[in-house]
Amino acid sequence: MSQAASEAGTASLLERAKGLLRRRGILIVLVLLAWIALGAVLKGVNTLALPTSENTPFTSVLREAAASIRGNRTESPAFVYFFNPIRAFVESFIELIRAVISLPSGDDIIPAVGWLGVVAIIGFVVFATSTWRTSLLAMGMLLLCGVLGMWTFTMDTLAMTLGAVVLSLAIGLPLGVWAGLSDRVLAFLRPGLDLAQILPTLVYLAPLALFFLIGTAAATIATMIYSIPIAIRITSHAIRSLNAGPIEAATSMGSTRWQLLTKVQLPMAKRTIALGVNQTMMAALSFVVIAALIGAPGLGKPVVEALIIRDVGDGVVAGLAVVFLAIMLDRATTAAVVRTGNFVHESGSARIRRRVGLGAAFTGAMVAVVLSRYELWAAVFPEQLIIGESVSSATSAAAEWITTNLYFLTTGFREVVTVGFLNPLESLLSNTPWYVTIIAISLIGALIGGRKAAAIALVLLGLIVLTGLWNDTMVTLAQVLIATVIVMLVGVVVGVLVGRSPRVERIMKPVLDAGQTLPAFVYLVPVLALFGPTRFAAIACGFFYAAPIVVRVVADGVRDVPSSMVEAATAAGSTKMQIITKVQLPASKRSLMLGANQGLIFVLAVVVIGGFVGAGGLGYLVIVGQSKPELQGKSLAAGLAILLLGVVLDRMAQAGAERRREQGSA
Amino acid sequence: MTASVLAPAEGDVAQNSAISVRSLWKVFGPKADTVAGSPAADLSRSELLATTGCVAAVRDVSFDVAPGEVFVVMGLSGSGKSTLVRCLTRLIEPTSGSVLLAGEDVLKASPARLRELRRTSFSMVFQHFGLLPHRKVIDNIAYSLEVNGVKRDARYRRANEVIELVGLDGYANHYPEQLSGGMQQRVGLARALAVDPQVMFLDEPFSALDPLIRRDMQAEVIRLHRDLGKTMVFITHDLSEAMKLGDRIAIMRDGAVVQMGTPEELVANPADDYVTDFIRDIPKSHVLTVRAIARPLRPEEDSTGPEIDVTTIIRAATPVIIGAGSPVKVMEAGALVGVVTSDDVLRLIGTDGGDSQ
Ligand SMILES: Nc1ncnc2c1ncn2[C@@H]1O[C@H](COP(=O)(O)OP(=O)(O)OP(=O)(O)O)[C@@H](O)[C@H]1O
Numbered sequence A: 001m002s003q004a005a006s007e008a009g010t011a012s013l014l015e016r017a018k019g020l021l022r023r024r025g026i027l028i029v030l031v032l033l034a035w036i037a038l039g040a041v042l043k044g045v046n047t048l049a050l051p052t053s054e055n056t057p058f059t060s061v062l063r064e065a066a067a068s069i070r071g072n073r074t075e076s077p078a079f080v081y082f083f084n085p086i087r088a089f090v091e092s093f094i095e096l097i098r099a100v101i102s103l104p105s106g107d108d109i110i111p112a113v114g115w116l117g118v119v120a121i122i123g124f125v126v127f128a129t130s131t132w133r134t135s136l137l138a139m140g141m142l143l144l145c146g147v148l149g150m151w152t153f154t155m156d157t158l159a160m161t162l163g164a165v166v167l168s169l170a171i172g173l174p175l176g177v178w179a180g181l182s183d184r185v186l187a188f189l190r191p192g193l194d195l196a197q198i199l200p201t202l203v204y205l206a207p208l209a210l211f212f213l214i215g216t217a218a219a220t221i222a223t224m225i226y227s228i229p230i231a232i233r234i235t236s237h238a239i240r241s242l243n244a245g246p247i248e249a250a251t252s253m254g255s256t257r258w259q260l261l262t263k264v265q266l267p268m269a270k271r272t273i274a275l276g277v278n279q280t281m282m283a284a285l286s287f288v289v290i291a292a293l294i295g296a297p298g299l300g301k302p303v304v305e306a307l308i309i310r311d312v313g314d315g316v317v318a319g320l321a322v323v324f325l326a327i328m329l330d331r332a333t334t335a336a337v338v339r340t341g342n343f344v345h346e347s348g349s350a351r352i353r354r355r356v357g358l359g360a361a362f363t364g365a366m367v368a369v370v371l372s373r374y375e376l377w378a379a380v381f382p383e384q385l386i387i388g389e390s391v392s393s394a395t396s397a398a399a400e401w402i403t404t405n406l407y408f409l410t411t412g413f414r415e416v417v418t419v420g421f422l423n424p425l426e427s428l429l430s431n432t433p434w435y436v437t438i439i440a441i442s443l444i445g446a447l448i449g450g451r452k453a454a455a456i457a458l459v460l461l462g463l464i465v466l467t468g469l470w471n472d473t474m475v476t477l478a479q480v481l482i483a484t485v486i487v488m489l490v491g492v493v494v495g496v497l498v499g500r501s502p503r504v505e506r507i508m509k510p511v512l513d514a515g516q517t518l519p520a521f522v523y524l525v526p527v528l529a530l531f532g533p534t535r536f537a538a539i540a541c542g543f544f545y546a547a548p549i550v551v552r553v554v555a556d557g558v559r560d561v562p563s564s565m566v567e568a569a570t571a572a573g574s575t576k577m578q579i580i581t582k583v584q585l586p587a588s589k590r591s592l593m594l595g596a597n598q599g600l601i602f603v604l605a606v607v608v609i610g611g612f613v614g615a616g617g618l619g620y621l622v623i624v625g626q627s628k629p630e631l632q633g634k635s636l637a638a639g640l641a642i643l644l645l646g647v648v649l650d651r652m653a654q655a656g657a658e659r660r661r662e663q664g665s666a
Numbered sequence B: 001m002t003a004s005v006l007a008p009a010e011g012d013v014a015q016n017s018a019i020s021v022r023s024l025w026k027v028f029g030p031k032a033d034t035v036a037g038s039p040a041a042d043l044s045r046s047e048l049l050a051t052t053g054c055v056a057a058v059r060d061v062s063f064d065v066a067p068g069e070v071f072v073v074m075g076l077s078g079s080g081k082s083t084l085v086r087c088l089t090r091l092i093e094p095t096s097g098s099v100l101l102a103g104e105d106v107l108k109a110s111p112a113r114l115r116e117l118r119r120t121s122f123s124m125v126f127q128h129f130g131l132l133p134h135r136k137v138i139d140n141i142a143y144s145l146e147v148n149g150v151k152r153d154a155r156y157r158r159a160n161e162v163i164e165l166v167g168l169d170g171y172a173n174h175y176p177e178q179l180s181g182g183m184q185q186r187v188g189l190a191r192a193l194a195v196d197p198q199v200m201f202l203d204e205p206f207s208a209l210d211p212l213i214r215r216d217m218q219a220e221v222i223r224l225h226r227d228l229g230k231t232m233v234f235i236t237h238d239l240s241e242a243m244k245l246g247d248r249i250a251i252m253r254d255g256a257v258v259q260m261g262t263p264e265e266l267v268a269n270p271a272d273d274y275v276t277d278f279i280r281d282i283p284k285s286h287v288l289t290v291r292a293i294a295r296p297l298r299p300e301e302d303s304t305g306p307e308i309d310v311t312t313i314i315r316a317a318t319p320v321i322i323g324a325g326s327p328v329k330v331m332e333a334g335a336l337v338g339v340v341t342s343d344d345v346l347r348l349i350g351t352d353g354g355d356s357q
């Protein structure tokens, strides 16, 4: 009875919401038409276009500031007592790890531990924290990196990643615990944590290189700034989401605050915190690879070099090594997470077996370490095993074959999207007078997200104009929007399939998992091979990077639609298609908005990296500034513009989602 | 209303009570501390919420619990039972009032003293068990000894004793999630017993258990109470559980104690409709003693019938009453209180559960 009533209520609400939407849709179309008309009339007027080599007043100021900072590095107290000591500490910490596994010190020709020793140590550690299966997998992945001829690069990346993770956790875990215990601390940290979630990796690079010089230290610190918020966020969430019952019980038994923390809260939160370690590590790895742009040693370097000379084969070889390393780190930490949460009584014999196994593994690892110090074959990865060259040339040949024989697929698709969609949109955004564009975007923001979204758009876009990089921002925005639309189209279709069918989910899960662990940078290589150095390459890259998260969010949303709703619709005789379009998609609208929001942020993060492969826009300016001091001001300003753009996109998407929710519950 | 009549008066602190509570208030909400003692204190729950935005979860509660007594607190959901018991141990800080445990003012205890009291003098059993999932049964039970700095050997010895006491032998090295609900609550009980506290607080300890296990556990508590003589404050909203376990029962509504007394007093003289409603389903003959139906001997009746004690529960006395040919004499300390016949019993049973249909 009451259920029927509430269903009827929901139905009429839906009707009302639909009516509103339709009216709003018409208004949006009107705004768009007006924008296009004005754009056609005033084409090329007040577009604020600026040649790459030219500075604006604002970028000149930044350039001067950057120059004075560089000049002050040896004298100013801020550097002598703050930045330089931090840099020295971080650098020596990383160099210490590198001396063990990757960098020969002094007159040695090999690092302290050779490849066999490293493989054995990692195998032992993974075995001790998870299972022997995972341990074998981890060792296999490492060996593959060696086989590709990337051993030393891999070790550099590993050293950088581990070093950055250790330092990040040393700061992030205590802060996260503190934020988990105290509302005030969390409130204080929150703005920073929120901003960190939308900030594209590329933005961190320029300012950090400025303060910490190009090299290991700047790269590590940038990595830390990127990954510490993740550690804080997950740790504080872990503490906050604990079941209150055991904590109250422990309090009632007279625990001190410290006892409560160490004997109850931390052990109970261990599993989620371990998950945080996993996430921190994956974030650090992906950043370390990109940080090659500011001089980080490791696998990012060959990737960057291959991208510069467009050598697909070499790029793929280095990219594969990144993939293997990512899989190894992810699997190893995930397995450790699973083991962490197991509160099961182990039988005596199982325990003994495990002890013996651990002892044997430890002995084996020690033997391997000693061997790797005294035997050349165990110290330097054997030349005969390396097949990197042949993989490289085979890949180049394959890419060649695809681009010549499947021309219609790669170039054809690229041209359709570029000519049909990207060019008109880019022209609308960047060739229309800037004030027209700002007003049009703000109006659309008002229609989608209400007055607040409009105000935010107006102010932040105005700030972008002040940076002097309006035109480049619009070029980037066009790519971001096109990529997001494609991601959403594909993401919704695949997400619905995954959400509706457990079988499809099983098939897709490994792909999605892998997609979410891979560093954004590695997507550039194959994309560049297929589509050449174009704006479309950046779009494709953004698509590949963002698709997994969008699919996942949409699938979760579809799966969470109450089965009673679907049953009722089936009983009413709906077809499969009707159920999807009339029940499941509307009911999971919030997930769709969330997916769109995530998609936008992920796409933005990668599209700007696409500046590196000829996509132009803000990303290109950021990167160019790294090698040309006279453009450093522009590089910093471009970073700022990316940040502003990110906030605009995020706020508008969120305001839209919120508004939708309000209407749903009104 | 009637609470003030039945509850002990302010200032008259019973010296030998295990627990003595006076004018205890707990108000949730903004400016909570201004409510008690102000005119707002007399407002009803919804009026208070509307005018001040506060919820008075416990309002002006006073009672005493004698050593060795089982004191049951009852009331509908949201009536403030949990809040009350948490105020007694300061898991929730009361807004005002006083709580004396064995003569010591708990509310004035320093944090260190409060911890010490919690570690040694009182302990609590929770509705949802609150076991520590990452610790084995034995380490759960030994937890309060551990935080009190007891050495490993000593605390394991003690923990093993209590494990046996609650019948969990052989499960010491299991983790909580490997146990059934009833066994988990035994761990909860054992944990509360481990420190040998003077007072135990049990907040709906058996509500999450199915009826059969619940009956087992009730028997367990009765046994523990008989053997160890602990003072207990027991919260439940199951009336038959309250009747079975309680020496005295306090009934709460909207934060205040409506009536307090022995089960028999409540059934015989419910203070108002709320209490009447509460006890409606209880068969009076299971609770009342023969005193409740004893009447003077009529001249025409035979005075040679058998004798029973005045404290006998009617149900227990029924076979004797039916078996006797003549009125049964109800005796108190050798003196005749009155007589009872099977007609009197039938009349009582006839009114039982009448309105529940
Ligand atoms: N932390 C809190 N903040 C605000 N109000 C609270 C808080 N805790 C309890 N209350 C309110 O106090 C009142 C009493 O709650 P309490 O949990 O003591 O009830 P209860 O009698 O134990 O109910 P139940 O039988 O459901 O356990 C409720 O109205 C509740 O909403």
Ligand SMILES: [Mg+2]
Pocket (backbone or CB within 6 Å): B081, B082, B083, B204
């Ligand atoms: Mg309760």
